[in-house]
Amino acid sequence: MIKLIEKIEGEAKLNFNFKDNKIDFVDIEFMSTRNIENILRGKNAFDALVINPRVCGICGHAHLIATVQALEDCYDNLELSNKAKIIRELTLNFELIQNHFKWYYLTMLPLFGHKQQVLKATFPSQLMGKAIALFGGQYPHTSYAIVGGVVCEITEIDIIKLQHYIAQTIKFVEDNLVKTESENFLTCKDADVLLDYEGDLPDILRQIKKEELLEYGKSYDRFISFGENSYFKKGKSLKTKVSHNISVEHVKESEMPSSFAKNVSFKDKYYEVGPLARAMVNKTPLIADAHKKYGDSIFSRILARVCEISQLLEHSKKLIKDLDLSEQSYIEPSIDISQLNSRGYSAVEAARGTLIHKVEIENGIIKNYEIITPTQWNLSGGTKEKQGVSQKAMIGLSDVKTAELVFKSFDVCSVCTTH
């Protein structure tokens, strides 16, 4: 049976094959593409900073950061201040956070039979939008990160405003998501202890346990994460064995006959990306405990994504303390881009996982551009013999409704996938 999965920043068609009343194979089809990579070809390299945020309305900022880093990789010895690096990391954190709030309150809650909570999604995500706009001028679709730094200068008063947005967002988490002081949530190492708290997150986690959904959504238990920064580590995790020695060279994209989305694999194997992958690579104690008890199920996947909200808010507070306002926001590159014939790539952690951009420029003009999005990793549609991560996670389920829950636990983004 074919089901159109809606409200995933677009749609996807899932073709379910049943055998003995259990899902045996799911074919995933994305029905369109927007050819962003073609649009970029022949344009001035810096114009990619304006076009690429428009890959996606909900994670466009990650595309901006990936673009600027890929372009900067084209230079030798480009100078970048620590201040610019921190500001970029902060705004990217804020985008991840707004995304996770929207996913939880708009997408996840209804799948568990609860009413969608629009205001609980918009209130904290608007605060995060303000925090980005403070530096970038607006959210969504700023292009404030440019080769050599960021366009903005910030003052002590900006920092004070920023701290208020963060404090207010933390308060929202404490009043709604997990009703306790954030410190308790952040230092909690036992997933079962978390179930004793009140709040929107423990409610759903208890429901997963009560309705015996704990086995649902398990896949290869194979994770990867390439986007390194002051919080996230680069690495892969097989079961619980983590290695940090991985290279983007081994990431391959391949065409699929039935869909506009392209497959992505690492050394010919499919990997899960996203908050659960990041937590496994980072060995976050609470998530490691959930994984030990419940594997790579929807329980761990949902917990990891929501947990990242508090972790990134806390880490952002630390990053602000590291800011030295006397540093330059922007250092003009010594070579004009029109003199450059080069290639560059970048890998950043977007809300849904590793995002890779690769660019080739000739006299400052884009000759080639390649974008690999997180949803492509998770939704790579393999054959029955070699299934993709989300395909495998749906095998054995007995109904389409649960399969939709499992599918959406990956926080699917159709527009990114069909860039």
Place this chain on the structure above:
Amino acid sequence: MKNKMRVLWLSAIACNGNTHSFLNYPYMEQFLDDFEFIYHPVIDSHYTLEDIVSKEIPCDILLIEGAISKEFQRADVSVVDIIEKYSKIVQKIVTVGTCATFGGIFRESGYEETSGMHFDQDKPSQKFQDLIDKTISVSGCPVHPEVLVNTLYAIKKNAALKLDNFLRPKEFYAYTIHNGCTRNEYFEYKVDNHKFGKLEGCMFYDHGCQAPFTHGSCNKILWNEVNSKTRAGLSCMGCTEPTFPRKNLFSTKKNMAIPENLPVGVGKRVYLTLAGISKAFKIDRLEKKLIDD
């Protein structure tokens, strides 16, 4: 029960940027009390997209996001067919964002005859001629949430909105982005030494800022209620205009050292004369750091 206005939010060739910009509207609770989405890309609705395309659901306002091409489908139906069906029954059509209005970035996405609803960039399109009286355009990449929402309230109130030649409400698009920019003095007095990463300076001279000839309220309403791109130090990219995206966006195209695009309604000769005079001011406050030691 309150009589809510029924709204269909239809995405064509889009990035969903307008969808998420709309979610930044600060008084969402009030809005959802007055309007009901029969379909929206992320907000739950009573109907599915499959219902929308296969049936004819009662609706008052059709919102279109994204560039339009007959070849582009949603739930296996051409977006043009969906638009045609609902445009007959609604009171008003609103093209949300620059793609739906002029074609925008996704005009180049390679689908057959991709354009905005009534305009292919600045050229009038013949496609939906009979619907032109029903349409209001709120351009921008993305649209400003207040511009969209207040336009919807104007429709609800039957308020007479004066529109410009591109069907945009003059209330929002009679201004230029330049109006209200905190860097205005550097423009007025021709202090032309802008460097990125500074509070000071104007991006018009060298860094491609299109604010003086781009229509919109970015510096009047502000984004996310706190800032604007030009205030932050990023050039206006002209995203509300039919020409978006121009080429070489971070640099100002000049002829004989004079910017090719001048403020709306300003002639080259007058500009040169005035620039010469303005430069004579040499205002100390604008030559040094704004917040100095």
